[in-house]
Each structure stands twice: as structure tokens, then as C-alpha cells.
Amino acid sequence: MAVNLTEPDSLDSVPGVRLAAVAAGIRYKNRDDLLLMALESGAVTAAVFTRNAFCAAPVTVAREHLAAGAPRALLINAGNANAGTGLPGLAAARASCEAVAAALGCDAREVLPFSTGVIGEPLPVGRIADALPGAVAVLREDGWLSAMRAIMTTDTVGKGASRRIVIDGRTVTVTGIAKGSGMIHPDMATMLAYVATDAVLTAAELDACLRAAVDRSFNAITVDGDTSTNDACVLVASGRSGVRVADDPAHLAAFNEALQAVMDHLAQAIVRDGEGATKFIAVEVSGARDVTEARQVAFTVAHSPLVKTALFASDPNWGRILAAVGRAGVADLDVDRVTIDVADVRIVSAGGRDPAYTEEAGRRVMAAAEIPIRIGLHRGDAVARVYTCDFSYDYVRINAEYRS
């Protein structure tokens, strides 16, 4: 059903970052479910975490450890979210960091833990600890593809992307992997993303790059507006290329573009893999007074169940898009200036159906698997784009029957 991108068949290594995927038997049989990422000394790490007040135990511990100093390892398990687990959950997350520290020879506070899977079940720390020595033994820089697969839960395809740029004759690599199918399976669909580069960046520079890229990628996708207890996105800079990208604005721009491309690819891949999704929708708002206003309109349309069910039905029900724009809370919106286009067909102008619009043209563009909806507010220069998918029978089936 999904509108997937193709799974990558190779990902570029990032010097200074080694990965190992092993089968710890946390929940799945006969597949890798534990990923260890070892970072060279001197690597710099930035991260953003879920804003959900009910955050999972590993999120609490990862935040704490990141604030304490430069991490030397990331540990990610699939199959168990260690969320809604109270104090025992926190103890389990800390114990898993201790186990990594022992296996790798670092401090437990230099380990960031991440979990994804079912909520409310105890994390089997023993199995994780048992699997770690084997993981350390197989750490390698070209382990990205198996790493990508080890963190999958309800994902139907692996999600990864690489970009390379050349600066003054030296190559800088950005590679990232992600898992998640957009909160379609909320108990299992935490969104996790790990991106690494060998560029040289300070912690502050790296943090700024990450936040800007997340804002336009992972923070601009929605399936149903829900936010997981475990979401996280981590960016690591090993510095091994020796290229200080922030020294030259043109170099920084090139780096940010490569980073954005990787993050956009991963974010899109998550929306497209929504189980039950049959259409991929880009809602683009232009002519807003500011970005906040543009995002507000884009998200109101992208969250509307009425718009999303109409898209599933390939129904050019322009009244629903128009009503969503109208209730987005834009102050003093002059509805007579608003234009709405679906692909190359103008459907709304002058406060109502465009005179040249025909149902036939509407049906044609709504029948596509990828549908761009362009909303022009014509009152400023700000733009925003949000990716989403449709609401299908399968959305209800999957979410209603998931635990049965």
C-alpha cells in the first residue's frame, strides 16, 4: 500500500564512525535488533528529542548523558520502547549504558541509549548485555546498510541516504539512516534518525545545522499529528575529513545543503512508508506573512481527516481544502486573494471554485499517487512545505487491530 522510495543498496562510510548490528533476541527472532555505533575520540554530537512530556526512559538518559559530555557510543534497540516503564525503565536504560561502557572501555555517561518498539514492557537488559561483546567485535565503518535494517520495526523498507561534497579537493560525506512509519503504528513507530558526517564542526555549529535541517524535514512531516514518546534525531561529526565547513559561508552552505538532502530523504521515506498510505501529499503554502503562518496553514490542511479521506478517494473535494485554509487561524485573511492549485490545476480563486475548473481536471490530478497541493495566500513572501499521506481504510484497520 505504501508509496515508498526505493531502499538504498549502498551507503557511504563516514570515517570515524563504526557500526555493528547484531541479533539480541529482544522481541524478534532471526533478525538483527540491536545497533551499536562507536564514535572516534573527538567526535562531536548534537541531538533533538521528542517534546512529548511522557518521554521514554532512554530519552531521559540520553538527554542527561549528552549534556554531560561528548558521547563515544550510541546504542539503539528495536522491539521494546522502554516507555511507560517508570523507575525500573530508567534503571534498565542506565544498565544498558553500563554494559556498553564495559564492552567498549568508556564511561557509561559517554553512551546515548535509544529504544523503539512496544510500550510498557520491561527492557530485557540481560539479552542486550549478552549481545554487546559480539557487537564490539564486528564494528566496522561500512556497516550502515545492516545498521539501517537492525533498527526497523513496522517499516516495510529500510531508509537511508548519503551525499558527498568536495571542498578544496577534499571529500566530505554525510550519511544517515532512519526508521519509522509516521506514527501509523504508534506503539512501534517511534521515529529515529542517525546522521553522521566527517566534517569538522564545533558542538554549537553542529547543533545549529541539525536544528535548521530538522525544522525543514522531520518537523515538516505528519501522518496524524501524534508524537511518539521516543522520537530522536542525532547528528554526529567525526571531523576526520579535516574540513572546517563553518570557516567559509559557501562551504557551510554546501554542507547544509547536503545535510538537508539526506534529512529530507529520510523524512519523506517515513511518510511514504505509512502503512495504509496510498498517496504521498506535499502541501506547499506560499505568500504568507511569516513562516509560522505558512506552517500553520500547511499543517491544518495536512492534519484534516476530511482532506485526507478525500485524497484517499481521489475526490477533488475542493470545499474541504478551502474550509481547512479558512479555519487555520490566519488573522485578517482575505479569502478573495487565496488560490489553491492541485498539481497543474487551479481549483480555488476569488473566494470560491475557479471559473476555469472542471471536475474532470480535478479527478485527473487527484488520481495520481503523488499529489502536490499549492496554497497561495498572496499577503507576504514566506513559504512552508509539509509532507503527509492520505487516510485509508487500512489506516483504521491497522490502528484498530494493531494490538488484537
Next chain:
Amino acid sequence: MAVNLTEPDSLDSVPGVRLAAVAAGIRYKNRDDLLLMALESGAVTAAVFTRNAFCAAPVTVAREHLAAGAPRALLINAGNANAGTGLPGLAAARASCEAVAAALGCDAREVLPFSTGVIGEPLPVGRIADALPGAVAVLREDGWLSAMRAIMTTDTVGKGASRRIVIDGRTVTVTGIAKGSGMIHPDMATMLAYVATDAVLTAAELDACLRAAVDRSFNAITVDGDTSTNDACVLVASGRSGVRVADDPAHLAAFNEALQAVMDHLAQAIVRDGEGATKFIAVEVSGARDVTEARQVAFTVAHSPLVKTALFASDPNWGRILAAVGRAGVADLDVDRVTIDVADVRIVSAGGRDPAYTEEAGRRVMAAAEIPIRIGLHRGDAVARVYTCDFSYDYVRINAEYRS
């Protein structure tokens, strides 16, 4: 499928308010689709309208006429929303007021027009005008039941309620009717409500009573968060009882209680009639710092498609309710103090699943057709309650196939 209240078999007349329902053939055959309400001279009217920037033509005209002076008549048609119709739509709304004025012998600006039905089609003003003399001929104070049925579109039952209070030996009546099935059928599901009383109130007093009652009734229901282009709620006070309810705080309280009871009944009836709804859900938030915060949490839970699909499946998926509370944007929420109860079963305490909770108890309460969800924030005294329904296969079917 709906979880309906029983349709009333009688509604109390309100002296000074006469009603006539007739068949104008606007869209339906063999049924009344036009309602005329004639108000005695001296009647006071208050109204609230949709906040959607794309409001329908009759909303624009009704707002304008209400500001100009005391209305003598309300005209409501079913089958055509006169929305998304641009300047011709405005002209049609004005023409329908002219037709009422001619038939009733008043000024066109003393008429408030309302429309509900399909969006984007021209209003057949000629048929409305043709039907009006017949309507004027049958105006009667006991016409509420047929009035209730004339304004239905996708409703499966009529919605009406009456309350009577006795003040100093004199009876004051409040009667109301409403239509709507909660934006389940957005093109046809405008929410309209008309409530009348024979109490004596000034325009300012009436407006305050209406806004307070709407806030806790129609503004506290949601099916999918969408807002129609035509929504309106009107409160008329004919004054014929001679009882000035605002002269005595106890009398005003009794009146407001009766008004609230009528409006609550109508609002609940709309949520319960959501096509595709199989459960009626009351989300009650207590212990918030202020009402805004309480409503924010209640609406975040009530809007969550993940919570709503779990309710459809009778699945006690407490992680979804917990995650919705967590992402509601409450500043400094201490998750360890949050409690969540479904009916008489505590499901969440101390930041996770309550120790005494069992899946069996959870399944029992989630299997009911009426499910109260109580969320305690334990940080203040403010409360809020929001009514909603579940998301079923039929929600998608109805909304996807509606126009096909």
C-alpha cells in the same frame, strides 16, 4: 451505527416565536426543506457564527443584518449551503431576505438567512421565494417538531430539547433545535442551532448567556476538528413571559442552567449522530491550572486519530492516551502526577501503567458504547469536558465515498 439520543416527540412552544416548515424543492423531494421563524416585535436576538475565514454568503449577510438591528425573521434552508459561491451567492442570500420581507411585511435587513447543504452550487432563490407565502400562512407557535425535521441534512434523527423553569410563579420556557452530524459529512453537515426563550433579556445580557452556553456545549464537541463554512447558533428572547431573569442572580442562574441543559443536549446529539460513530466519548480533564490548559489537553486527546481508532476497536491502548496528554503542550507538566481513568478503571499513574491495572479490566470498560475518559493533571482546580466519538471504517467510507 450512531450512538443516538432518542428524537423528542414533543417540544414546548415559546410564546412570541412562530415557525413554519415547508417543502421548497431545493434539493430534496417529498420533504420540508425550508424553515421560517417569525419573531414578535420586541424580540431580542444573539448569535455566534463560524470562525472559518471562508464563511458562506448567508453568514456574511446574517452578521451584517444582526448588527443593523433586531431581526423579525430567520430563514433556514436545507440542501444547499450557498458557500463557495462568490458574489452571486451573496446576491442570492440578499434576495432570499427580500423575499421574506415581502411575504412577512418587514425590512429585508430584519431577516437573518441560514443555509446548509452542498457547497458550490447556486442557491435556487426562485423556489425559496415561491414557497414563502405558503410558509407565512402556516406560521404557528407549536411548529417546533416539524421545524426540527425541516433543517436536517445528513442527520439520522431530529435534534431538539425543551426546559421549563418557574420563577416567582411564572413559567419561563427554553426550546431549541439543531442539525448536524459533526462534520462527518462536511459538505452537508453544517452545525445549525436555534434556541428560543420567552424570558426578558437585553441584547447584551442575551449575548453573554449565549456565549457562555456555547463555550461549554457546541465549542466543546469535536468529531474530526474541522469547522464548517456555515456553522451558526442563534438565541432569541421574545420577552413574552415578562420575567426579567437578570434582575436576580438566582433567577439568572436558573435560566442559564436551563439554557445550558438545552444546548448540551443539542451538542451531544450532534456528536452522537456522527455517521460512522460507534462510541460516544466524554473526555474530562481536571486539576489544570486554567480552563485553557484543561481544554487544550481534552481536545488533544479528543482529536487524536490514534486514540479514536483504539476506541473503535475497544482496545485499552493506554499508551496512546498518555502520549496525547504528553504532547498537549502543557508547560512543566509533572507526568508522575498525571492520572488517567477510563470509566471506573485507573489505567495510568506515576508516569506509567497503574500497578493495579489489568488488560481484562481495560477491555471491559473500553467495550462500552459510552466511554468516559478522565484525566487528572493534579496541578490546579480548572476543569474542562469535551465530547467526541470514535473513528471507524465507516468514517473513512462515508468521507471517501460521499461525492462519488
